[in-house]
Amino acid sequence: MIASEPQQRPSTADAPEPQATHPVVQMTGISVEFPGVKALDNVDFRLFPGEIHALMGENGAGKSTLIKALTGVNSLSGGSITVNGTSTRFNGPADAREHGISTVYQEVNLCTNLTVAENIMLGNEPRRFGGLDWRSMRRQATVFLKKMGLNIDPGSSLGSHSLAVQQLVAISRAMVVDAKVLILDEPTSSLDTDEVKQLFTVMRQLRQDGVAILFVSHFLDQIYAVSDRITILRNGKLVQERFTRELPQRELVSLMIAGTSDAQVGQAVARNAKEARSENAQPLLQAVGLGRKGAVQPFNLDLYAGEVIGMAGLLGSGRTELARLLYGADKADEGTIELGGAKTKLRTPRQALGHKIAYTSEDRKGEGVVGDLSVAENIILGLQAARGWTRPLPATKASQIVDAYIKALGVRPANPNALLKNLSGGNQQKVLLARWLATAPKLLILDEPTRGIDIGAKTEIMNLVSELAEQGMSVVFISAELEEVLRLSDRIVVMRDHTKVAELPRTDDVDVPRLIEIIATGEETK
């Protein structure tokens, strides 16, 4: 299925002419299986020296698994790996590292309480007289830092630096062993624009030095800014390997998403403007002067059935804290909540659930997923909790519900007995949505439901939200991506510095620049 054999190396403006025509890494027919999941199915992949190669695919496509197969974290059920022309199989990341293949993960795996120099040289410390040679360690570390364009004190503690610097230190550490191959797994997800630029400069420098870089990112712009070649995976299978410059962005997206024609991409959801609420409509939930010290300043908010309220604001602006008060995940210390006109105390999630309110946390792993339970158990957990332990859900009814949601939300793999931890992020999110939808909520609060998941799952989830509102559910939709908020919401609430600063109906003159203005200044320019 490989469409374009690279007969010649890419000649993008800033790409160097190739030194080598033989791949440094060649993976052939790779298959990896987990219990209940076939994560990779006969995938070919190759990596040439002096190129930046992007690995693309939806969540669950097999990107991480391919990387782990290369570095020996996952054992193969089929296929072979050749590095520098010799057939190889690594024991684990450390073994791979010794053979010149270094990996830098999404979450920086360094010791923040050690110094920068110690972190860089960890495992390769220069020794003298049986002890550590501290001076030489710093000197060597400085050389690597210089290469990264970092001018920081190697003796300073790593924790005192920004995430971006830590990321670059992690790459310096990867280069200590004279890496021929550098794997960057979503290195940019926690960096801001300037920091990303700095990272790209370093990546281009390394490419010039002949290092092969495998780059994974969810941001299409970044892929096009820096990569030479793209390998696309879908559902654990290889789709295509292409030159970046010959692959239009739209085509790339459609290759990543199964069964989506070009036209659908990018404009998947555009909710029709709602007809005006009737004058005497009763709010489903009314928050009056609700607040919590140190979390949210007192605010008023009315939520109506069939409406989507979008919440915009920066991370830490109080948008999550507000949502948690509405759900009773945190206790409010002032103000009241009225449900259907009656004053109600929401002190625990359990009470909120009893009032048909549901909440998915932004921290999917820490506050949503129960990884060692099966998909089925995770789906019925909320429903079962509401019934109490003495009244178990009848097995037939449970499997009906589970099967229905797995089908409706397109959970992959469609195996109710697979452990949830073995599913990809996007599919875990779908399972969590199923957990809440199974409780038939009247109010659904979604905190960053689309974070860290691919375009396909994003589109599906946004379409679902839109559908649910159509059916009369009240939805609170929190997202860092203003485009998403604008597309979905009937009204938009803007948070800034723990305060609700604006509430606007979505009209044609509300657009991203205007929202940014409010988020930045706290007031509207008229």
Add this chain to the structure above:
Amino acid sequence: MTLIYKHRLFWPLVALAALLLACTIKRPDILGITVLDGHLFGAPIDILRNSAPLLLVSLGMTLVIATRGIDLSVGATVAIAGAVALTFIASSDHPASVGTALGAIIVALGLCFILGCFNGMLVANFGIQPIIATLILMTAGRGVAMLITNGQITTVASAPFSTLASGFLLGLPVAAIIAYGVYLVVALLVRRTALGMLLEAVGINPEASRLAGVKSKTLVFTVYALCALLSGLAGLIFAANTMAADANNAGLFIELDAILAVVIGGTSLAGGKFNLSGTLVGVLIITTLSLTVTVLGISPLVTSLFKAIVVIAVTLMMSTRLRTMLAGLRERRRFQEASA
């Protein structure tokens, strides 16, 4: 074959079989059961009866461990239950009557339940680490038992009460019937209701469970109360066996045996997924060990060493890391052979 080999209880069952086999080699008739006065006798019956207290304690411990907790106070609770029951009987006017025995049982279990609630309150409501919270009762509990018995080893004679340990019903020891009956009831309760799943959810991810509406505090509270209640029952069987309340030695180190049984049974101390059938096998291994030591004539001086070796062997064979390492070695060898 590979399926059996990979079953999580494969190695514990092999260990149990090996221990029994060692006994049979030494004394071929040891596993025989004889009928005397309509009662069953023999080593297997002894194992069933002797395992009764440990099974009860381990049952509670499994549920506590499933919620990411641990209960160190079970040994002290065993001592308190015995002290209360025997002191109650000793101070009554009709020590030999059935009513007195029943009263003693109810009072002792009631007090143990209250102690369990105390543990549960410390852990669930005040958020004290389980190991610290139960350490309080572990150390203070024996003092309470001493207080109850006035520092004496209270000995009484009460035929109805001693039935708990030495009586027979339908040819089987009463102690075994109680323990295995309770085991069945709890196992059914846990797996036929949603209790088991909710406990596991709380153990795997407490915050996610709370946000999913699970009443985690109530659940955690309940398992500590239940664990103490079961330990109390074990304490009654202990006391009925000797008819003497020894505040210092009753149930000594039973918490460690119980934790061992749970771990051998494949339940992780990190909480979450638990396995009651595994705990049963663990209890049987630990009880059988004592029998094996006696039968093989191993010197009492090295008994604990022998126990340790068996436990190490079982836990090592069950370790997933060790198994992956072994599997990795095999795969590597195959790979080398293939590429050679």
